Amino acid sequence: MKRKHILLSAVLFPAVMAFAQQYGGMWIPTELNEKEMKDLGMKISAKQIFDSSKPSIKDAVVQFNGGCTAEIISPQGLLLTNHHCGYGQIQKHSSVEHDYLSDGFWAKDMNGELPNPGVTVDFISDIKEVTAQVLAGTQNLDAKASEELIKKNMEFVKAGFKLEPWQKLMIRPMYYGNKYYAYLIETYKDIRLVGAPPQSIGKFGSDTDNWVWPRHTGDFSMFRIYADKDNKPAEYSKDNVPYKPKYFLPVSIKDKQENDFTFVFGFPGKTTEYLPAIAVEKIMTETDPTMIAVREVALKTLDEKMRSDNATRIKYASKYASVANYWKKWIGEVEGLKKSDAVGKKKAYEQTLIAKNPQIKSTIDELNRLYTEQSPYSLNKSFYSETVRNAETLSLANNFYNYMQAAESGKTDAKALEGFKSRLSGIYEDYDGELDAKVTAKLLALYANRTQSKFLPAGFDQYKNEAKNLADIEKLSKNSVITGRGSINGATTYTDINKVFADQNALIKNLKSDPLMKLFMNFRETYMKGTDSQFTDYQNQIDVLQKKYMAQQMETDKNRTFFPDANSTLRVTYGKIKGSSPRDAVTYGYQTHIAGIMEKYVPGDYEFDVPKKLIQLYNTKDYGIYKDKSGDVPVNFTATNHTTGGNSGSPTLDAYGNLIGLNFDRQWEGTMSDINFDPRFSRNIMVDTKYILFIIDKYADAKWLINEMKVVK
Known part of the structure; x- marks a missing residue:
């Protein structure tokens, strides 16, 4: 095969035929439905949204720290994202003496901005479809041979790009592997914390209001990108300067x-x-x-200690929020799937497809068989994975187990070892062994009581009693290096992790005799033998068939406009500002205001307390230019945009491409939109830019940040 250099270019593919709002839509930005967007009211062109040859809106949108989204809102690299996206960084800069979580943080100038080692932002410089190159020669191969050739083809495609040191190329499958796209990425590594409101604003409503509407949360934080003197990515240095973006978003307060x-x-x-x-x-x-x-068991146990101990509250704040987030989402998802009759709709759609293309029946029948046979293994996989994830003692043991496996197979070089130690140190920094012993005891009891006997290790019945488990775990923890109570060479994982790893042979010998490690290894071995490979075998067959089913859907249903499932790549979704009527006799407006914050206000409550200064601003109605026609400051609003996790921090833009909101959540009744978008219930929730600027200006007295922005009045 002759190697060719592939040049990335912004290709605007033919517009899709119709705006399929009933199915939602997360569109690749090089394949936007420009006509339909304009019919709905958009005043700019698709090229203004994404253009690789000159500045466009995509140059102001970045992936923040590998997970959330953020956007540039000034010519000096000022970055806006969610409070919950920056929460880990705010937490790391916090202490009991300087509690930025409770009090907020606002740099007085650029010299006061705080560095965040390890935090990155990624720009997407270009996107190009490479399906033909990646799938070349795979048409008549079986699944395994096809997968191997696809890997080789992808490497061949990557080799055709000439990259700068700060660039990388990522190729991602779409439509379950029926198409492939290449993404040219530029990564910046000097990201500094600029400002964040107190969590009584940034997390107002906390867990009670999470995924819920009406909402009154100022879920935003601010960072800044720094670059070297040539505006190129660089590691943190005091000599770095604010990044000068190709494009930044004007901020509208209309x-x-x-x-x-x-x-x-x-x-x-x-x-x-x-x-x-x-x-x-x-x-x-x-x-x-x-x-x-x-997660319900883990959260309840953590909450009891966090409410009674301030140091624990700070230590576990980010961790608790992370666990609680999807716990509540899954609850809403189950209810939404039932309420929207998702299964019934899917079955009806399958019959419609079969009527048009009878060959699809065999595909559906085989998928039904595979999912049914996989079911007990899938259930146990979920139970095991969540238990290990949420019982930190088991999670630590799992980390040490992976280390032992790598070390004994000769796969641990100096870099890998440093990475492992760094990861462990991060866990221990926010770890309370006594508290987690309670969590672990309860989760082991839950697992022992609710798991089919064929999936349980021999003798695991002894873990059915929580109280006995706690006593046993406390006993096992006394001399364990995992919990930090046992020592090696006079050091513990808490006091000197480098010394603990200085003699790796001694450490591995210690781990093999560690009673907690023995407990975990028995737990893991039973799972690996009885579940893991069986689940994977079924999943591999399902994945092959799902690719076929996806292709059949696209070939058969000519009336439906298809978009690829989200996979952490850059997407555009669009809709309209709208309220909702999720239940009988229940109607929600599309916007909330500061007055609603005061209606929820509970003095001293960890979820619904309100800062004194915000109360004062409310009482005096000192709203400046940020009030709307009602005379109040709007806080949050909802729309029909199809969003999911990763869209946290995404800019919400108006018809002219001005920033009008900051996406941070979805309405609980519509969280099933990851699986089944229903326009009756599916709403994304955003912080209004009026409220963001009001907090920065009137509450934080940080007008110097407002002065950086282009504010559209």
């Missing part, structure tokens, strides 16, 4: 109206919109309920 056009630009994480009915049924009735049950 009033919003229901049915105004909006679009959201960001990095949605994962959706599965094209699954067969049987898969959705298993998620709704088995997988989600299992994961909910495990």
Whole structure:
């Protein structure tokens, strides 16, 4: 095969035929439905959204730290994202003496901005479809041979690009491997914390209001990108200067109206919109309920200690929020799937497809068989994974186990060892062994009582009693290096992790005799033998068939406009500002205001307390230019944009491409939109830019940041 250099260019593919709002939509920005967007009210062109040859809106949108989205809002690299996206960084800079979580943080100038080692932002410089190159020669191969050739083809394609040191090329499959796209990425590594409101604003409503509407949360934080003197990416240095972006977003404080056009630009994480009915049924009735049950136990145990101890609250704040986030999401997802009759709709759609293309029946029948046979293994996989994830003692043991395996197979070089030690240090920094012993004891009891006997290790019945488990774990922890109570060479994992790893042979010998490690290894070995390979074998067969089913859907249903499932790549979704009527006799407006914050205000409450200064601003109605026609400051609003995890921090833009909101959540009744978008219930929730600027200006007295921006009045 002759090697050719592939040049990336912004290709605007033919517009899709119709705006399929009933299915939602997360569109690749080089394949936008420009006509339909303009019919809905957009005033700019698709080229203004994404153009690789000159500055466009995509140059202001970045992936923040590998997960969330953020956007540039000034010519000096000022970055806006969610409070919950920057929460880990705010937490790391916090202490009991300087509690930025409770008090907020605002740099007085650029010299006061705080560095965050390890935090990155990624720009997408270009996108190009490379399906023909990646799938070349795979047409008549079996699944395994095809997979191997695809890997080789992808490496060949990557080799055709000439990259700068700060660039990388990522190739991602779409439509379950029926198409492939290349993404040219530029990574910046000097990202500094500029400002964040106190969590009484940034997390107002906390867990009670999470995924819920009406909402009154100022979920934003601010960072800045720094670059070297040539505006190129560089590691942190005091000599670095604020990044000069190719494009930054103007910030609008114009009033919003229901049915105004909006679009959201960001990095949605994962959706599965094209699954067969049987898969959705298993998620709704088995997988989600299992994961909910495990996290419910963990969260309740953590909450009891966090409410009574301030140091624990700070230490576990980010961790608790992370665990709680999807616990509540899954609860809403199950209810939404039931309420929207997702399984019934999927079954009806399958019959419609079969009527048009009878060959699809064999595909559906085989998927039904595979999912049914996989079901017990899938259920146990969810139970085991969530138990190990949420019982930190087991999670630490799992980390040490992986280290032992790598070390004994000769796969641990100096770099890998430093990475492992760094990862462990991060866990221990926010680890309370006594508290986690309670969590572990309860989760082991849950697992022992609810798991089929064939999936349990021999003798695991002894873990059915929580109180006995706690006593046993406390006993096992006394001399364990895993919990930091046992020592090696006079050091513990808490006091000197470098010394613990200085003699790796001694460490591995110690780990092999560690009673907690023995408990975990027995637990893991039973899972690996009885579940892991069986689940994987079924999943591999399902994946091959799902690719076929996806292709059949696209070939058969000519009336439906298909978009690829989200996979953390850059996407555009669009819709209109809109309220909702999720239940009988229940109607939600599209916007909330500061008055609603005061209606929820509970003095001293960890979820609904309100800072004194915000109360004062409310009482004096000192709103400046940020009030709307009601005379109040709008806080949050909803729209019909199809979003998911990863869209946190995504810019919401108006018809002219001005920033009008910051995406941070979805309405609980519509969280099933990852699997089944329903326009009746699916709403994304955003912080209004009026509220963001109001907090920066009037609350934080940080007008110097406002002065950087281009504010559209």
